[in-house]
Structure formats: C-alpha cells, structure tokens
Amino acid sequence: MFATATRNFVDEVDRGGLLIPVRSLNDSIALLTVVVSQKGFWFWQKPKHVPTDFTLNDILTGDIPITPVLSETDFIKYNGIYGDSIQGSMDATFIHSNMNAAGKDSSKLELSFGSLKKDEVDVRQLLRDTKNSVLDMSHSLIKQTQKKRQVFGLVKERIVTSQPCSVTEEVQQADQCGGTLGFCGPKSPKVSLKDNGSLSKDSNVTMEIPTNTTIAYALIDLEVKHDGHYELCLMSNKGGFEVDSRTQKGLLGVTGAVSNNPDDVSRLAQELKDLSDHFQLLSALPASSKASLLKIVTDVTEDRAALGALQSVLNRMLVEKSANIADVSEAHKQSIQPVLEMLKESECGSVAETECSASLLSALHLITSALDELTHESLSALRACRSPAVLKITQLLVHCLCESGESPASATNVGVLSEDVLANLEHLFTSSDVNLQRDGDAATIQIKQLQKPGNRPLIMFIALRGLHSLAQGV
Template sequence: MFATATRNFVDEVDPGGLLIPVKSLNDSIALLTVVVSQKGFWFWQKPKHVPTDFTLNDILTGDTPITPVLTETDFIKYNGTYGDSIQGSMDATFIHSNLNAEGKDSSKLASSFGSLKKDEVDVRQLLRDTKNSVLDMSHCLIKQTQKKRQVFGLVKERIVTSQPCSVTEEVQQAEQCSGTLGFCGPKSPKVSLKDNGSLSKDSNVTMEIPTNTTIAYALIDLEVKHDGHYELCLMSNKGGFEVDSRTQKGQLGVTGAVSNNPDVSRLAQELKDLSDHFQLLSALPASSKASLFKIVTDVLEDRAALGALQSVLNQMLVEKSANIADVSEAHIQSIQPVLEMLKESECGSVAETERSASLLSALHLITSALDELPHESLSALRACRSPTVLEITQLLVHCLCESGESPASGTNVAVLPEDVLANLEHLFTSSDVNLQRDGDAATIQLKQLQQLGNRPLIMFIALRGLHSLAQGV
C-alpha cells in the first residue's frame, strides 16, 4: 500500500527522472545513505535499489567523518487519488444447468502527503570534502557488493513529509450468483443446486505517516577503484567496481544499454529477438497455459503481489535460488503454483531441464514488463486482458512493425464494447503510442517524441506475453 502510493507519486511528479520511490516504511533513508543497486536482467529494466543500514562515513577509512552541507527547500503539496472499477457478468446455459453470475470490484487509493520538502546535499562541496577519502575495502558490505557485481550509490536528495499524513485504501468486492446446476452420470448420485447467493467484501485501511518520512530519493553512483579510491558519477549512472581482469576492462554495474531511438524498425527487431520466449509459452499444454494465464492476470490486481512474483523469478534466474521467506502469506499463494510448475519441469531429461530454464526466462520476461508499467497502464491493462482484446492488440502491433502503421479489421474492432476500446486507447497512450479510430477501423502509431524511451517496447512485451498464454484458453 505504501509502496504503491510512493510509486504513483514518482510517476506523477518525475516520470522517467531520477527520483526512486521508497518501498517500505522500514527503510531508513538519510542523506548519504549507501544504497546498493543492481541493473535489471533485461536492458529496458530499471535498476533495483536496496537501501542499507550504512552511510558513507561507515565505509570510509580514517577517523575524520565527512559532514555534508545540506539545503532544505519546499517541494510541492501532494494529494492523489487513484481508483479502478471492474464490472462483469456471465450467462451460461448447459443441458442440465443454467448459471448467471455478476461481479463488481472497485478500489481506491488516496495518498494525502500534504506539503513536502526536499533535502539536498551540496554536491560541489561533497566533491571537495571527499577528494582524498578512501573506502575500507575490507568492510563486509563492500565485499558482498563487489562479489555480486553490484553498485554503490549515495542518497544525494530526498523528498520528505513535513507534517503527519496518511495513505488510505478502500476495496469493495461484490459477487452474485444464481441458477440451477445438475450433475448426473452412470452409477453416480444426482446432485443439484438451486440457489441465489451473493458475496460482498469491503475493506478500508488507513496508514498514518509520521513527519520527516522519506517517500522518494535520488542517487549519485560511485566508481570504485581497487585501492579504495572512488569517484562520484556526476553525469550518468555508470558506477561499479573496477574489474580485476586483464581481458575485461571498465566497470561492472548499472551501465544500461537503453536506446532512445523511436524508429519502428528497432522496435520490430527487439520484439523479433524475444520471439522464442513467446513461442515457448504458446506451445505449452493448454492446461499449463490456462493456469499461468490466471496467475499472471490475477496479480495484475495487486502490484505488490506482481512485484513479489517478479522478484522471486529474478532470484531464480540471476542467483539460481528462490527465497520466499520475506514474501507475505497472501502473495505466496500467487507464487507457489508457478514454482511448483517450474520444479516439475526440471524433473526429467536434459531437454526438459533446458526447457524449464527457458520457461523461467519467458515468465521472468513477462512479469518484468508488467512490473515496469506505470500505474495508469496497469489499470487500463486489467480491462484489456480478455483473449479477444489481446488478439486485436497483436494485429495492431504486427501491422505497425511490418508497415509502420496498423489497420485492424473493422469487424474485430467493432465487437469490442465502447468502454473496453476506451481503456485500450488509454493503455496505448500511457505508453507513448497513439491509437486512432475511424469508425470500425483502428491504427496505432508511435508518438513523435524527442526521447521516446522504452515504454512502447515494454507494453508490447506485456501484451505479447499475455496473448501467448491466452491462446487456446
């Protein structure tokens, strides 16, 4: 809840900028706190940041601490409300039964942070103060970080609350079912159910946030030499530890290979390079695809659950192990079926084991793309996750990559309800893609921005992955 609120805040006030949302109230983030960063597995992923319990002074040699020059300024007054509403119904008639079901879910997250302040370190003075300082390379934090090829960053600014504030989440769920079900078979008793039933669940949770709570921060990375000397990376995030190898030069860390070229051919080539992952998912047995499709679409309702699933898959792919000790009980229910499926696929021949590794990579690809989507994109995607809508999105994307524009079949577009089309349009717009309709026809085009970034690619990966799992479901 707190993590969602801070992420929404950063998406609104600094999209694509330097601010990093705080994930937990347990994170104690002061200026010059050491934060460990690890670049994403996929080039378009944002780095993962983990605040530590140490500051720069804790990992320096010598007895003279650095006292940074700090400035405090008013930032903005922020109050945000985000809501989703999903409603659906189903009527089914079988030989021995008929069923009518309706469901309505709505949620609202209100973040009342009030007046916020910004604390900053005077970087020019920090450069002078740290000119001759040296890191203690025997410090346990440095050893562990260096071994995993991660990067040190220092908190150079933070956004903090200036008064007590709150985050409130309201959830309403209502389901109603009525009908007659009958089951009859040879040598088996006849079972019938005639009932009208309804289920409702409401929750209202308020989290009180104290004064001087950090909700977002920005980093300056360190480029560390073998002898402990270091430099502050002022213009880009290219920090890391000097590589101890004659054949390998440069830094290992958050170097990022992000391209800002908006050319459609580049986008088409990047999707083509990932096609093996999508084909693997499409070729899974129908039962496996149905199970995975349900799991993935279910976690779209809860970004925390989505983040937990993505984090566990990342551990399995990068660190070859999965640690679910820190995962909440509610989120384990979403993660466990995926782990069991991956474990079952490992128990077989060499070819089956290799296929299991490929399946892990493919699932990691989808969840990583979904986790990178901003709040408004994820909300719109929830309303566009049906197989019919996903099929149309693939037609749009395919035509765009083939010819630079994408006419979709008027018949297919016309079958979608107006509210679904509106959500589809919002989904594309939030990812820097224009959806234009002319009657029953539709086209998509990349926005002509100076720096388009990877938002279109990330959205197309998410849609393609969901479509691969939805085929035949």
Template sequence: MFATATRNFVDEVDEGGLLIPVSSLNDTVALLTVVVKRKRLWFWQKPKYLPTDFNLNDILTGDAPINPVTKETDFIKYNGTYGGNIQGALDANFVHSTVNVEGKDSSKLQSSFGSLKKEEVNVQKLLRDSKGRVLDMSHCLIQQTMEKRRRVFGIVKERIVTATPCSVIEEVQQGRRCGGGLSFWPNNPKVSLRENGSLSKDSNVTMEIPTYTTIAYALIELEIKHDGCYELCLMSDTTGGFEVDCPAKTELCGVSGAVAHASENSRLRQDLEQLNDHFQLLSSLPVTIKSSLLQQFTKVMQDQAAVSALQNALEQMCLGKSPALCDFTMTESQKQNIQAILDLVEQSGHVESAQTGHCTTVLTAVHLISSAFDELTNDCLAVLGMCLSHNVLQTMELLVQCVSGKGELPLSSAGLTALTGDVYERTEHLFASSNVSLKKHGDTVKTEINQEPGNLPLVLCIAVRGLASLALCV
C-alpha cells in the same frame, strides 16, 4: 500500499527524473546513506534500489569523517487520490470445458502527505571532501556487493521528507463471480457438470506516517577503482560501478541488436523477434496450464504491489533461490494468487523451447511477462485488465504487429472486428499511456510510436503478446 503511494508521488512530481520512491517504511534513508543499485535481468526494467544500514563514512578508511553541508527547503504540499472502477470478464472455451471469470473492483488510495521538505547535500563541498579519500575495500558491505554482478554503489544526495504526521488510506471493494463447465459424451447419455461461485470483500486500511519519514530520494553513483579510490558521478547520464567488474561485464537479457539509426518500428520489431521463443513456448503449453496462468495473472494485475511481489519472486527463482513471499507486505489472497503462479511454473517442470540455438524455459517466459507488467503504470495495468477476452487480445496482438511493422492495417482485417465502441476507446487509451498513438483514418487504423524516453512501447507489446499467447486455445 505505502510503496504504491510513494510511486504515485514520484510519477506526479518527477516523472523520468532522478527521484526514487521509498518502497518500505522499514527503509531508513538519510543523507549520505549508501544505497546498492541492482540492475535487472531484462534491459527495459528499472533498477532495484536497496538502502543499506551504512553511510559513506562507515565504509571510508581513516578516522576523519566527512561532514556534509546540508540545506533544507520547503518542497510542495501534496495530497493525492487515486482510484476507479475496474470491471472485466474472461471467457475461455476449450475442447470439453468452459471457464468464465467476472470481476468488478472499486478502489481508492488517498495519500495525504501534506507539506513536504527537501533536504540536500552541498555537492561541491562533498566533491572537495572526497578528494584523496579511499574506501575500505575489506569492508563486508563492499566485499558482499562486489561478489555479485550488476551492482552499483550510490549515496543519497537529497531526500523528500514529511514535515508533519500524515496518512495513507486505502479503500477496496472486490467482487468475483466464477463459473465453469465440463462436458463429455464418448457414449450416450451426455454428461454435463457445472460449478458456479461468487466472492465479495471490502477493506479499509489507514496507515499513519510520522514526521521526517523519507518518501523519495536521489543518488550520486560511485565509480570505484581497484585501490578503493572513488569518483562521484555528477552527470545523470554517467553511471558508477566497480572497476574490478569491468573484465567480466555481460550484457543484460534482451538487449536490442538494432543499429542506432534504425527507426523506432525497426528497433521494436527486432527486440520482439529476439523474444519470440518465449511467446511460442507459452502458446504451446497444455490448455489447462495456459488457462490457469491467465486467470491468476488477471487477479494479480489488479494490484501493483502484487505485481511487484510476483516479479521479485520469479526473479529469485531465475537466480536459483527460493522465493519468500513472507518478505512482502500483501494480503493473504494476494499471496495465494502469486503462489498459484509459482506452483504452475514448477508444475511445468523443465519444459523448454529450442529454436536457432536458443533455449527458453517456462520460468523465463513467465518472468518475461511479469517484468513487463511491473514496468507498466497503474493506469495501463487497470485498462489492460479490462481487455483480457480472447477476441480483444487477438485484436491487440494484431495492433502490436502493426506498431512494429508498417504502422497501418485495414479495418477489414480478420481479427480487428472487436475494435469498436468501448474496446477501441480502451485500446486507444492503453496505447497512448505507453507512448503509442492509435487512430482510425477512413477504413484503416494507424499506429505511431511517439518519440519519448523509456521503453513503454516495448513493455506494452511484451505484455500483450504474452497474454495473447496464453489465451490461444487448442
């Protein structure tokens, strides 16, 4: 709830900028706080930022502390309300069974942060004070961070804080209707079993935020040498790191192999081709596993906080650790939905897909999809959640092929029959939210990737292809 509110705030006031939303009220973020930036497993994922209990002075050698010059200014007055109605249905027909899931949600998140202030460090003085200073390379924080790859130190150079007590209010109304049928007739008479159920739930939660609570911050990364000498990375396109990591650096998963001058379509196509094993593995899973995974994804996608918690849990499993859902602030139903996905992954065991020397596990494939969900905006997730019927997913998968191909398809193509009315409007909005324009022109449909920073077109294509792979029935 708090994490969603701060993420919405940053998206509104500094989209694509330097501000980082605070994800937990337990995080104490002050000026010069040391924050560990952790790069993720897939190159399109935003880094994770982990505020520590230490500031720059705590990890310096010598007794003379750095006393920064700071400035406080009025920032903005912010009150935001986000919400809407989400309604969708999922129908799956298998050899001897049918599954029907319908949902209707109404949610509203009101963030009344009020007047906000910005505190910032005088970077020029900090640069002068840092000359000749050395980090204590034996400090436990430095030692533990150096042991793990893809970790970078940063220090907080500015933060956005609340100037008065404020609140975050969340109102949710949820309704679910589930139905299923099983029929079999190896001999007469025909036997048919059906089961139906419904669930409704309302919640209203108010969170009071005290004065001087940090809701967002910006960092200066540190480039750290072997001997503890460090430099401040003053340019936004300059990244920090430990010099001792240089010989062992490895590329992140899924890094594009496309040449720099290739077209956006070509780069997207090459990235998707590198991930094709994952989609094929998902489509080859048993029907019951695919159906259950798709249903659970449908539930989790309705809550951005639950999506992030699922992504973190799967990432822990990929790193060989046991996920602890108790570490995340969620409702009991959200934890149950996430646990159901984790159980399905474990139930699949060590099913693997091997092609052209690559080896892909179910865990990696499911982690791939969840990573795409986690990078999509709340708006994209909401619209995508309304497009999970088999026909619509088949249509959107064809449009993904169009985006990564010639950018044009005849409307008469098999599979595009669902691209009418509300489905077209939703799909057009979904693609536009991911920097892809979708337009009908005569008897053809055309797609074009907009020249915007980031990896939203790739992220959307991964999410669509992953869901479409689970929707394939055998």
C-alpha cells in the same frame, strides 16, 4: 499500498527524472545512505535499488568522519486521488467448459501527503570533503556488492513528510458468473465457479504515515577503483567497480538501460521478434498449465507488492540460481509457491528438464518484468483488457504496426468490444505512448513521438503478448 502511493507521486512530479520512489516503510533512508543498484536483466528494465543499513562513513577507512553540508527547503504540497472503475462482460468456450462472466471493479487511492520538504547534500562541498578519502575494500558490503557486479550510490537528496499524513485505499469488487469453469495445475486444488455464482468484496484501508518519512530520493553513483579510491559521478549514473584484470578493463555493474530507442517502429519490431521464442514456449504449454499461470499472473496485477515479490523471486532464480523465498511475506507466498511448483514439475516433452525449466523461468520473468514496469494506471486498464478476445485484437494491431509502420483500418474490428472495454483499451495504449484511433468499427494504432526516448510501447506490447500466449487455447 505505500509503494503504489510513492510510485504515483514520482510519476506525477518527476516522471523520467532522478527521483526514486521508496518501496517500503521499513526503508530508513538518510542523506549519504549507501544504496546498492543492480542493472535490470532486460535492457529496458529500470535499475533495482536496495537501501542498506550503512552510510558513506561506515565504509570509509580512517577515523575522521565526513560531515556533509545539508540544506532543507520546501518542496511541494501534494494531495492526490486516483480512481479506477472497470466493468465488462465475457462469454467464453474453453476446452472443458463454458463460461459467461460479468464484473465491476472500482478502486480509489487517496494520497494526503500535505506539505513536503526536500533535504539535500551540498555536492560541491562533498567533493572537497571526500577528495582524499578511501573506501575500505575489505568491508563485507563492498566485497558482496563487487562480487555481484552491482553499483554503489549515495543518497544526495530526499523528499520527506513534514507532518503526519495518510494513504487511503478503497476497493469494491463484484462478479457474477454462469456456467462452470475449472482451473487445474500441478499439485493445486481445483477451483470451480458454479452456475449463477456471485462474489463481492469491499475493503477500506488507511495507513498513517509519521513526520519525517522519506517517500522518494535521488542518488549519486560512485566509480570505485580497485585500490579503494573513488569518484562521484556528477553528470550520469555510470558507477561501478574497476576490474583488476590484465584481460578485462573498465567498470563492472554500469546501471541504466542499454541505449536503444524502441519508439522507432522498426527497432520495436526487431525487439519483439528477438523475444518470440519466449512467447512460443508459453503458447506450447499444456492448457491446464497456461490457465493456472494466466490466473496467477493476472491476479498479482491487482496488488503491486505481490507483483513485485513474484518478479523479485523469479529474478533471483534467474540471476542468482536461488529459489529462496524466506524473505517473502506469507500472503505473497500463496501466489509464488504454485509458480515454483510449476517450474519444477513442468512437462518438458523431448527437451531436457533443466533446459525447459530455465526457458520457462526466463519467459515468466519476461512477463512479470514488463508488468512490473507498467504504471499504476496502465495496470488498471490492462486488467479490463485481459480476456482472450481483447488480447487477440491487440495482437492483430501490434502485428500490423510492426509489419507496415501502422495498422491498417481493416486489420481488426473493435466493434465487437463493449464501450467500457474499448475505453480501457484506449486508455492502456495512451498511457504507454501509443495512439488508438477509431474509424467506426475499425481501428489503427501509431507510436507517439518517435524521437522521444523511452521504452513504454515495447514494455506494454511484451505484457500484452505474454498474456495472449497464456490465453491461447485455455
């Protein structure tokens, strides 16, 4: 809930800027705190930032600490209310069951941050003070970071609360189901919804946040030489460690996405084509496995923290070859453990087990990475558009867009969708810089502002296609 609140705040006041939302109240972030950044696995991912327990002085050689010049100014008075109301119905015929369902979900997130202030370091003075300073290259944090090709950044400014404040979340869910539906997966119990079943759930949670809590921060990266000398990256985030090698020169661990413009339709089409093997692998899974994965993936979209935990574990497995989930909360382990079991025991056909598991891992990592990049409003709209019928329509629209630059009006018939679902579909596209234009029962989509940098359309299309791949034939 706190992570969602800070992310919404940054999206409102500094979208596409330098501010980074704080993900946890446990993160103690002061000025000149050392933050480790890692480039995303996929080029369109934002770097992941992990605050450490160390400040710049802790990793410097010498006995004379740096005393930065600090300033404090009023930033903004911020209070916001975010609400979602999603309702829809579905009639579906599955291989082993029939189902009709209707549901209505509503949620409200109220942020009462009040008057916020900004603390920042005088960077010009910091340049003078650190001119002759040297990093202790034997420090454990530096050795571990250098080995993993990550980047050091220093907190140069932070947005903090100036008074006690609160975050309140209200959720109401009501569902009615007819028919019988079963989800089956490896080593997982069957879950059945019997005829005319109904489910409702309400929650109201308030989080009190104390004074001087950091909710967002900005970094200045370090360009580190192999002898411990370093420079502050003033104009861009291109820090890293110099490679001490005869055959390889330059810096390791450069942050930020590869320079690419997926808003150009031809480039976007090529990127989706390059990822097609991942979607085909998901489509080829057994129906029971796809049904289980689809339920798990769609369920975690309702909890940003659970989604982030799943994505982090998959990233660790893919990059570090480690399936350790000891640092995951017990509540989130319930969502993650079935995925790990499926990766371990998935049916591989004629392909070697290790190769198949790695490919399935990469495909699931691709979907969760895209979902994790979506904004809160995009995720909310996506939850109303996750039925097989809606996902099929989105794929027709995207396919026609990639083939001809825009989708012809005859490509799909949106008249079969309810007004509620159609409204959420329009909202989903709009929040990702895509226009959905209707002409009666026909529809067309276009990418907005082709020259505007950003990866939002590509990320949304990856998420939609990934869910569609899991929904086929279940």
